[in-house]
Amino acid sequence: MSRAFVFPGQGSQAVGMGVDLAGAFTTARDVFGEVDEALGQNLSKLMREGPESDLTLTENAQPALMAVSVAVVRILEKDGGKPLPSLADYVAGHSLGEYSALAAAGALQLADAARLLKLRGQSMQKAVPVGVGAMAALLGIELEPAQEACKEAAQGQIVAVANDNGGGQVVVSGHKEAVERAIEAAKAKGCKRGMMLPVSAPFHCPLMQPAADAMKAALEGVALVPPRVPLVANVLAAEVSDPGAIKQRLVEQVTGLVRWREGVQYMKTKGIDTLVECGTGKVLSGLVKRIDKDMTGLALNTPSDIEAFLKTA
Template sequence: MSRAFVFPGQGSQAVGMGADLAGAFQTARDVFQEVDEALKQNLSKLMREGPESEITLTENAQPALMAVSVAVVRILEKDGRKPLPALASHVAGHSLGEYSALVAAGALHLADGARLLKLRGQSMQKAVPVGEGAMAALLGIELEPAREACREAALGEVVAVANDNGGGQIVVSGHKAAVERAIEAAKPRGSKRGILLPVSAPFHCPLMQPAADAMQAALDQVTLGTPQVPLVANVLASEVTNPAEIKQRLVEQVTGLVRWRESVLYMKSAGVLALIECGAGKILSGLVKRIDKEMSGTALNTPADIEAFLKTA
């Protein structure tokens, strides 16, 4: 049975993230130290102690989530003596998790990944003044009806599908009033409930174009290698290995739809039946069964999780 390693996006952060890994493994402490040095910031202390208001800031949450994800993979490789290609046939990440996937697969240096995500978080925050944008989760609706609801609700403003998470969970993003209209427009199209999300900016919609431009300039300055296993890109829901194309897809991803449901189904079509979520939280491993009942999801975020996984790997 083939496995894929998947990496969480924003929303999985929490005070204390990575603390037990750092307590148990020098490998994790080394990863956190390298990220701290790259950012010239004591991010590991913030991850360990909070406050929550600081760790949830986009510019901190993004590199912090990557640090924990990479720590898990490095522990498997160094302490478990299992190289990534022996453990997984593909990597994929939800939004910022795509950067974690590229570092894990050896295509992007850890320090570069940390700096890129810091900039990505800052640029996304600056792209839209606070209060002007919003995101909402629509529950019980599929992709095409949600797109129809967005078209009806726009009325000259921006509102677009940001995430197709699967299992009838769609996230929309854009101008706050348009997002609120989309919640209402989605109801006759199957949405059971619409929930405004506690986010600081409207990610993955055309309002993020200034952030996409900033990432284009930053990625042009970074060396990207070929990943050890193929990356399943958010915006394609199919695999890429060419470094120039990966950069292009990372830029498109800032304003584009995270096609997570389709990405999971693509991995299944490539023979993957088990998704191993590396890092904080259990969101992606929890979504798997809702997307395809034949697939399984396992979260690795504690020393005990890693130890149990290595016994079966």
Template sequence: MTRAFTFPGQGSQVVGMGRELAESRPVAARVFEEVNDALGQDLRSVMFDGPQEELTLTHNAQPALMAVSIAVMRVLEEDFGVKLQDAAAYVAGHSLGEYSALTAAGALSLSDAAKLLRLRGEAMQRAVPVGEGAMAAILGLEMEAVEEVVKEAAQGDICTAANDNANGQIVISGHKAAVERAIPIAKEKGAMKGVLLPVSAPFHCALMQPAAEEMKAALAETTINAPAVPVIANVTAAPESDPVKIRDLLVEQVTGRVRWRESVLKMGELGVDTLVEAGAGKVLTGMVRRIDKSISGISLQTAEEIEAFAASLKN
């Protein structure tokens, strides 16, 4: 069996995430304390007690989701003696989850990851005035058809495929008017559904260039080590271990497409047969079944699930 650990992105956050793990496993509680210290904010109380509106704010959701993922990984390693490089051949994360993946693999420190994700969330929010951008999910069309849709809808505005999540599940991003034009065009081309998403900014498109510049400056000052196992990068859907290249790809990721479907297929080509999702929710585990039925998905959120997974490695 060849595994990869995967790490969820924005949208998986829910009030109460990480609480059970922190209450039952002191090593998990320490992760949340370290993130609080790095940010100078009691993010843990927002995660555990809400309100949901505050947790969903991009600059809170991003470091919070990373913290839950790393808490899972620390429990696995410190309480059950499972080292990442012994249990998996690759790591990958969806959008902000790429920072979680790099932290789990030792490329980024927990403190640096929290600070970078706080900045990333704030920078993305600053990049486009509220109301000028939008994102929409296009369901039931493949990428080739969606490329035609966004080209037709742009009409001088920015409109692009931002997240290639799974077969027939693609998210577009850009100027609000263009994204709104794209929905009826997509339906004309056979889409089952096109729906605007409740997001605060148009992520992963050229409108995020100001945020990319902020991240470039911050990442230039951040130590990045070679990861314990290669990371499958969002923007290339290919394995990467070179810290210099990883830094460049994290900058490119702000405006670039999240090639998640291609990333899962690439891991399959590389021999991975099991994806282990570490952190809040089961979004990525659900996507696996749509992308490649030969790859199985496991979700680790609770202490019980982590213990059972660790035990399975010994059998």
């Protein structure tokens, strides 16, 4: 069995996230404490108790998801005695999950990852006034017809494919009116269903350029070292280990397409047959079979998940 560790993106957060890990492992409590200290914020209390409306805010959800993901990997390493390179040949993360992957692989310090994600969330929120942008999921359509629908729907505004998640699930992002037009244009190209998503900003499209500029400046001041296992980057759908190249990909990722389907397929060509989702939720492990029926997805969310995994690892 050849594995990659993958890390979820925004939308997987939920009140109570990480509670059972913190209850079972000092290692998890230490991670959450370090993130709280880095942010000067009691984020772990918000994760534990809510309110959901505050946890869902981009600037809170992003570091919270990263904290739980890193806690899972550190538990495997410290409590399970299994170093990451012995468990996985690659790491990859969906959008913000790329920062989780880099922190888990030792390329980014945990405190730096937390602060960068806080800034990333704030910058993304500020980039476009609330109500101006939107995102929609198109179901039953592949990347190229979705891109054609976006071209037809733009009409002087911005709308672009934000995520190619695989299994006929494509997410588009941009000006609200253009996104609504893209849903209709996609239906004419065979899309079975289009639905607006409950997000606060149009992520992964050119409207996010102010946030990309903010991340470029912030990343210049952060130390980044080669990850212990290679990162499969969202915007490349290929591996990257050079710190300078990783920083550039993180900047491009703010406005660029998350090429998740292609990234998973790239890992398959490198012999990966199992994707292990570390953190909160089961979105990425659920997508695996839709991308490639020969691959397996596994989610490590709870202490029992971790204990069962360690018995086979």
